[in-house]
Amino acid sequence: MLAAAGIAGAAMPAQDTVKGGKDHPLLSRFEGAKLVGYDTKAYTDVKLVMGQVVDNGARTPDKWLPLEGRYTRLAYNYSPQRGSIEVMRNYEAALKQAGMTVLYACGKETCGAEFGDMMLQRIGTAIFPDTTYWSPFNYGRKNERYVLAQGKRPDGSSVYAAVYVVDAVEQQNGGVYVELVESEKLESGKVTANLSAETMAKGIATDGKVAVYGVYFDTGKSDVKPQSTAALDEMAKLLKNQPALKVYIVGHTDSQGNLPANLDLSQRRAEAVVKALEAQYKVDPKRLFAKGVASLAPVATNDSDAGREKNRRVELVKQ
Template sequence: MRKYLLLCAAVAPLAHAQMPPQDTVKGAKDHPLLSRFTGAKLVGYEVKEFDEALLPAGKRVADKNNQPNFDKVLTLEGKVTRIAYNYPKDRSAVEVMRNYQAALDKAGLKTVFACAKENCGDSFGEYWRASRVSNNFVKGEIAYVEPFNYGRNDERYLLAKGTTADGTPVHVAVYSVAPVQDKNGGLYLEIVEGKPMESDKVSANLNAADMAKGIAAEGKVAVYGVYFDTDKSEIKPESKAALGEMAKLLQQNPQLKVYVVGHTDNQGAPAHNVDLSQKRAEAVVKALAADYKIDGKRLSAKGVASYAPVASNDAEAGREKNRRVELVKQ
């Protein structure tokens, strides 16, 4: 799955009329999962490391308000790659789509939905032209977007799903329009890899007042602003804001004594994680005592590894929630 799935068509003299002489988007490249159809030129490209994608998985129909919609739509999240190509007008949409179908089948991806022409439903091609392959997406001359306009009523579509070699779920949408009225053909790919979102891009640490409310209500409060490198117990500099609020809580409530409890996810050996979480809790106690002059007698470090999760450890989003420091009232 890491290698290109080569889409091989018999090589024949190419029709050069209106074909881009080269790719029109600087720095763009084919997706590692799928190569381009022979002779195609890349004319539109966008990659989002994490985004939402809506991929049709059914015919275009009228909804209860008589507005165009789909029988079914998949709402996906992950890394989204969008690529548009022009392909030579001496190749057919049937040939293009069957090559992609064969490549996806060979890679083990299963077809979720496929359609051609009127079987796709009314205004199916218009939807793709308006929402995906408009002038704003296709770069270069107007001739390079024209295939998606002129060929929108002679369209084919395929949605497939599977997993990559490392187990990442992936969905691939392939939309093609036939060469009509002496235009070239148009091809659009949208590939969604179900990778977790990069976290810790925005900090939203609890302040001392919020921590006090949590302890009053539940006897404990989780603090997510204390950061450590993987498998390390040294507190990272960006933890300063959270430590400051923890210190303020203890300064404003001089009678309060707390357990500083370190939690990990379930990755790694349990015994190792118990030791790691204990060392992390001790590092927080040491920082509060040394840097903020909190009496060490009011603090007690405890490490409980992954024995008290607040979310499932089956996915990264849950593991992230489980990696935390808690202040528990003694």
Template sequence: MTARPLFALLLCAAAPFAFSQMPPKDTVSGAKDHPLLSRFEGAKLVGYQVKEFDEAVLPAGKRVADKNGQPAFEQTLTLEGKHTRIAYVFPKERSSLEVMRNYQAALDKAGFKTVFACAKENCGSAFGEFWNEKRVSDNFIQGGEIAYAPFNYGRMEPRYLLAKGATKDGRPVHALVYTVAPVQDKNGGLYLEVVEGKAMEGGKVSANLDAAAMAKGIAAEGKVAVYGVYFDTGKSDVKPESKAALGEMAKLLQQDGKLKVYVVGHTDNQGVLAQNVDLSQKRAEAVIKALAADYKVDAKRLSAKGVASYAPVASNDADAGRQLNRRVELVKQ
């Protein structure tokens, strides 16, 4: 047998000990805990990503085989909104059960309801493999083997929780917690995802109807929806990004001096209905004010009406539909 160098033997002996140590500090610069879910005491942050608006597919059922024999989940939720992903390692002296119970208690206290939860073999076959491949891979985890080892070694003993709640203003929030147990003298792994339902920021790309297209819409249907008028959430001040749409609305009215329209404000169904009625009314009035002040359109030809979510053009169950429902319409008087 070939003798191994002494330094190699020492390295092999030291490696398990090194991987059992906690990182001395967070390994991702500029990262921070989510305001909804703080870190478990003593944990170190080792993975971080925030998307202001993105699609997220969250497991909501056991890991099973599909009809083709391929790994799949019994159910998933496809969500849109602000998407935050955070990974931690926690000390080996703590169990994944203790970590999960703490998060469950915190979410319960915040009014969240469990959508799906599982532990170990009840999560289905290769449940931990999915998370290692798709969420906590070594491309996401920063800090080398000391940060990644807990997720790799502990993947056979997972615990999972998906819960749904709401913000104070009624927007949906989903939170998932995935933990793996400290095994083989390694630390434990903790992974969080939070998807906050929110409207995508508009005004990034312009594709507004021009005056001619608006005129055709009114001639054909007696109304036309305008999506290029922007407001901050809960506000009624017309944003500067609305200039192009307002200009085309003004051109429409200037080209046809006899045309009188109702300016109708619409919202989605998020929040309190009475407040949305008031908000949509104020937004419609703000559009008329802008047309009169900035484009010299006779305000007597315009009449404001706010109808909140009473006339949707799409389902309010998904954000894509809610975006379509948030609009200003010109309706021929």
């Protein structure tokens, strides 16, 4: 990924090169820097670098921090008249002022010989509308500084910020790459009510069905996520307590996307729940029948985020 030696760097852009991108509310940019790369995902899983990268050819840190939540990536160019230590000290001061705790920090040699190469691959070029402004991360990758910090919001949710800064070298600008993960607080109150086997039993006895909101899937996927264990535990407990009970496992989606795709997705998700109950809890599969109905049976409007969230569910329906 090395650029050819001797190529003069681009001048600082007169303005941000990213359309629709903006600074994150948690961290403003270094004074005078321009936003040259941007990407955000509403909810995903991500691993942040939390350790030194050893020279073993793998270009991986000796420790990762696995997270889930809203993920934002920002890349900036700053003036070659400024240095990486000045830029980093300003970010560190801002993180401290925000009450955040440093989890890991390194600079140059203490980051490991392969750290800059690893970060260059991690940053990639996809988030840059003009890859000219990616070059500072290539040229400056042996003159780097990094900090990872964690903070808490009033509602108890966590936010993580990783800041990577490279020096301006070889007539290039300086570079700043920021990763932010906003972890959503576990909806413990909502999930607890639905996770109780006793509550599920009452719902089935009264209404012939019960909605379970504690079974999680990644967007567009049907693999049951590890966070679903508590819900599966209670579903299995319900079936164990009532050995004669047979249920339909019904998968529901919101109305986003097209109906045929959602019907297929909801069917695969329902089947995944059946497989989990059979494999992990030894529930007789003859007592379970998977059916996906997509958005055909909403319990709320699909015109709002809150309504769509209620519609994305798994239901146990008495056979």
